[in-house]
Amino acid sequence: MSIKFMDKVVLREEKGGAAEVYTHGGHVTSWKTSLGKELIFLSKKAIFEPPKAIRGGVPICFPQFGMMGPMPTQHGFARNVNFVLKRLDGVAPTACNTTSMVLRYDGKGHETFPYPFELRSTVTLGDSTLTQELSVTNTGTQPFQFTCALHTYFRISAIDQVKIKGLSKCRYLDNLQEMRELTDDQTELLFQRETDRVYLAAPDSIEIHDSGSGRVFEITKTGFPDAVVWNPWVDKAAKMADFGDEEYKEMLCIEPAVAGSGAVSLEAGMTWRGSQVIRHYQASGA
Numbered sequence: 001m002s003i004k005f006m007d008k009v010v011l012r013e014e015k016g017g018a019a020e021v022y023t024h025g026g027h028v029t030s031w032k033t034s035l036g037k038e039l040i041f042l043s044k045k046a047i048f049e050p051p052k053a054i055r056g057g058v059p060i061c062f063p064q065f066g067m068m069g070p071m072p073t074q075h076g077f078a079r080n081v082n083f084v085l086k087r088l089d090g091v092a093p094t095a096c097n098t099t100s101m102v103l104r105y106d107g108k109g110h111e112t113f114p115y116p117f118e119l120r121s122t123v124t125l126g127d128s129t130l131t132q133e134l135s136v137t138n139t140g141t142q143p144f145q146f147t148c149a150l151h152t153y154f155r156i157s158a159i160d161q162v163k164i165k166g167l168s169k170c171r172y173l174d175n176l177q178e179m180r181e182l183t184d185d186q187t188e189l190l191f192q193r194e195t196d197r198v199y200l201a202a203p204d205s206i207e208i209h210d211s212g213s214g215r216v217f218e219i220t221k222t223g224f225p226d227a228v229v230w231n232p233w234v235d236k237a238a239k240m241a242d243f244g245d246e247e248y249k250e251m252l253c254i255e256p257a258v259a260g261s262g263a264v265s266l267e268a269g270m271t272w273r274g275s276q277v278i279r280h281y282q283a284s285g286a
């Protein structure tokens with residue numbers, strides 16, 4: 001792992017849980033239980049050198065998810081730039097379970113996205129929960145459209161030990177078949193190969209059940225209509241310079257997204273909001 005000096009905020013909650021958020025990309029890179037167990041995947045080969053995006057954690061994809069928008073670069077540019085720490089009204093300096101970071105863009109620097117905006121991400125650590133709230137304000141005079149995602153890399157015991165509940169019968173776009181629209185006919189989603197899907201109008205509650213650790217992640221999203229499910233598997237892992245060849249076995253991305261269901265149109269002066277709450281618990285009998 002290559003690390004240059006970068007600012008990060010360490011969040012702690014009363015029971016001993018902790019999380020880390022870098023100002024670079026407003027990027028959550030770690031979330032640990034009160035017993036010190038890491039819940040978020042961060043690649044051992046992650047490169048901490050702006051403008052490179054950090055591999056793992058929770059990259060904020062904005063103002064574009066994937067190639068769904070006018071920009072030539074995948075996932076927009078918020079994950080490549082520094083956010084500014086925002087003072088939270090009414091929060092005492094000693095209350096360190098929450099942080100708010102802001103990216104202000106003046107419409108200059110990206111020819112294909114000439115629209116000023118303010119993007120704010122607030123991360124709050126609770127007892128067994130991590131909440132991330134995004135807000136986007138159009139600070140310009142023209143309406144604009146955006147897609148986005150909270151590209152969350154979960155740490156799992158082993159990819160052949162996890163299943164996803166909540167996506168059965170949903171329609172999805174398969175990124176491995178030129179975005180062909182299909183329906184998920186499995187009752188639970190298991191992983192035996194590369195998976196790269198945009199679930200359309202996905203339920204707001206999705207669960208990862210990890211039988212290796214006995215852990216359940218319950219993801220509750222609001223504002224994001226879609227959910228992306230991604231695991232690069234063997235060949236793609238081998239092609240990524242900042243990702244270990246075997247690391248696909250330890251991670252799984254579930255990403256609340258504004259993607260295949262259509263972009264958000266934001267009028268001048270208006271604000272859009274989206275959030276996810278991730279709760280973890282041990283399954284009974286585990």
Ligand SMILES: O=P(O)(O)OC[C@H]1O[C@@H](O)[C@H](O)[C@@H](O)[C@@H]1O
Nearest residue numbers: 066074075151175196197228230
């Ligand atoms: O390598 P990147 O730009 O971080 O993207 C990682 C993955 O992100 C996922 O959200 C996409 O669905 C995948 O297609 C993509 O490969």
